Amino acid sequence: MKIDILSLFPSMFEGVFGESILKKAVEKGAVEYNVTDFRQFAGNKHNSVDDYPYGGGAGMVLKPEPIFQAVRHLTEKTSYAPRVILMCPQGERFNQKKAEELAGEDHLIFICGHYEGYDERIREHLVTDEISIGDFVLTGGELGAMVVTDSVVRLLPEVLGNEESAVKDSFSSGLLEHPHYTRPADYEGMKVPEVLLSGNHAKIDDWRMKESLYRTFTRRPDLLEQMELSDQQINWLEEFKNNVE
Known part of the structure; x- marks a missing residue:
């Protein structure tokens, strides 16, 4: 270019x-x-x-x-x-x-x-x-x-x-990016979520998607109006809304 x-x-x-x-x-x-x-x-x-x-x-x-x-x-x-x-x-x-x-x-x-x-x-x-x-x-x-x-x-x-960095950035998928953690796993009592230490990549992917959706729901709900959501994402959104209520 x-x-x-x-x-x-x-x-x-x-x-x-x-x-x-x-x-x-x-x-x-x-x-x-x-x-x-x-x-x-x-x-x-x-x-x-x-x-x-x-x-x-x-x-x-x-x-x-x-x-x-x-x-x-x-x-x-x-x-x-x-x-x-x-x-x-x-x-x-x-x-x-x-x-x-x-x-x-x-x-x-x-x-x-x-x-x-x-x-x-x-x-x-x-x-x-x-x-x-x-x-x-x-x-x-x-x-x-x-x-x-x-x-x-x-x-x-x-x-x-x-x-993969650009693909998974905030806004590239339509959602804000999920939280990130690195070593140490426990810093002054502040611990990394257990799922990220589990080695179970399917569960990690689900956790990241749910966290990404939650962060978007709480910080930029306007972005969700433009998205086609999966059934799982819709269920998570209902869960978030019920917790708020």
Whole structure:
């Protein structure tokens, strides 16, 4: 996968892309990152990329020229259409399903804006996706682009050491992940559940599924509204509800 980032602050990405899983993904040949300062495509002597909005109002708006020119530069030698993603508080709320969708692409381009907003022609005629990472305001799209990149890259083949890790993560199955324990089995009187020490993998799988369902029921019940549950899961849910009552 190739990931291009358009940003006025390229140095913000150096630490994130140069550490941990994102760095290892490059070393394994799974992904290539490129961060471009789109100010170089401003086309004016002051390298200005923003201007006052028509009709008046507070703040500055990113001009269309530098963004269009930067995307054209990045795609002029490609034979396929990339996904062009606008990081924007008005966009689709990002989730695991979207991460899995984007992980199937060959080329992603992220546009990170600052100031008050984007010229609307960027939305209408250039981008394929508008994404928001939550209902809050950031100083720019860079942090959001980092979050989306991290969640997508870890899904690429062979990036994680254990291929099951991504599959069993919270939200991948639709449920929150079950509790985890490691050595020692007894720490200051706080003990690991006996079933995990039993060696009975069928019982362990049942325990994990039930705990995962319970954690989702207590913390994110809204997720259950979107799921098809098995008969066993439905029975467990009834048990949880009866205990609450």
